[in-house]
Amino acid sequence: MIHQYKLNGYNIVLDVYSGSVHVVDDVAYDIIGMYEGHTKEEITKEILEKYADNPEVTAEEIADILEGVEELKKTGKLFTEDLYADIAANFKMKNNDIKALCLHVAHTCNLTCDYCFASQGKYQGERALMSFEVGKQALDFLIANSGSRRNLEVDFFGGEPLMDWDVVKQLVNYARSVEKEHNKNFRFTLTTNGLLVDDDVIEFANKEMHNVVLSLDGRKEVHDRLRRTVGGHGSYDVIVPKFQKFVQSRNNTGYYVRGTYTHDNIDFTKDIFHMADLGFTELSMEPVVCDPKEPYALTEADLPVLFEQYEILAKDMLRREKEGKPITFYHYMIDLTGGPCVYKRVTGCGSGTEYMAVTPWGELFPCHQFVGDPAYSLGDIWKGVTHPEVQDKFRKCNAYARPDCKDCWAKLYCSGGCAANAYHATGDIAGVYEYGCQLFRKRMECAIMIQVAKQVQE
Secondary structure: OEEEEEEOOEEEEEEOOOOOEEEEOHHHHHHHHHHOOOOHHHHHHHHHHHOOOOOOOOHHHHHHHHHHHHHHHHOOOOOOOOOOOOOHHHOOOOOOOOOEEEEEOEEOOOEOOOOOOOOOOOOOOOOEEOOHHHHHHHHHHHHHOOOOOOEEEEEEEOOOHHHHHHHHHHHHHHHHHHOOOOOOEEEEEEEEOOOOOOHHHHHHHHHHEEEEEEEOOOOHHHHHHHOEEOOOOEOHHHHHHHHHHHHHHOOOOOEEEEEEEOHHHOOOHHHHHHHHHOOOOEEEEEEOOOOOOOOOOOOHHHHHHHHHHHHHHHHHHHHHHHOOOOOEEHHHOOOOOOOOOHHHHHHOOOEOOOEEEEOOOOEEEOOHHHOOOHHHOOEEOOOEEOOHHHHHHHHOOOOOOOHHHOOOOOHHHHOOOOHHHHHHHHOOOOOOOHHHHHHHHHHHHHHHHHHHHHHHHO
16 A cells, blocks of 8 residues: 655655655656556556656666565555554453553542533542552552563653642652662653742753643633633743743753644644744644534635644744754654564554553543543452453554555554544544544654654754
8 A cells, every 4th residue: 555645845655554654746646646557558658658758768767666676665665555454452461461551540620621521520420539559559459460571651640640649759669779679660651731840840850750741722812712720811821931941950851842723723833833932832623522512613715724733833844954953743753764563553552451550549530531430440450350341442453453544545644543432432442533533643743744844864
């Protein structure tokens, strides 16, 4: 399978199963597009007719290009066969090791964001804070179920985790006290809305947190529209100076400023550029996923604008790179030469198998977006997984599990997509959130183009 597209002046051909990317001229682009399903004679005739006004396009040149395509096919760089379909289903069946937990230390929040999937941090239930005892058991559970994995990941999440900050610090200190005896290395992440960030948070996070995720939606009017305090006030003016101080103290590394765009700001590149102007260079902007009846929900009519926005962002990132002022966009981070491995490309994030979320009461769920849904309870941190039938559903989630993904060129980049988004859109984790798929494919086209442009410019 191949995927061809034109972007920013480049004719790009992606060989899906090898991952090879080719930049070609117009003639080669057209020939590759016809290569399967047409004879050499048919290709030659049609190309000569299409480029009749171009004397440089001759039968000899076409023959040379065809020979080059044949050689690329022989060497496994064009029209390669799918070698993964028959083995994809078995990838996650034999692995019971857990590598990461999302600790919901706070099922409460000091913001009332309209689009919050967690119901303002309550997850459809009661407000609660995780105790040290529950958190300690969660870490012990992770160690005991991590097998031979050495690097373990823990994300302190909410609600707003800084509302339980003392427990967070106690849990980090406990993990550090036991990791050597178990030959483990903990990497911690903190996700925060910023209201409670202070010098103590900054100092401790800089010492212990491998990464921090800072929630900011962009321009003040955009951010304050949906991210308001319990008292109904916008939070932009409070958090921006805190985030700037936080990031500067981390030497501008080990963080992401993460936003959410909605129907109200489909010109979201303005928000990304605004955050860059504030001094933030590590950026992420996610499309809102919500009930389509909500006034801020994205619509089909928004898609052409969003596609254009992603292209604007990609081109501007190249400009900034050339000027020595680069920014990173999370969804454009792609390595065309070194990874990820086949296992990761086929199986995805590992929700429900390698990765789980823990509630303040110690209940286990496949990930933070399933927390509170009794149909997706896996068990708890004392007894472990007591609902293997739920886990088995997630074991089967992969790039080949969904019939709608069969002919999609991007399936080895999304690994079949987010199970939670599929569930919320279709009621089935094996479904497909088509709107999200369209955005993802556009992002991948832009990400590949950026890498192509960098190689060409070198």
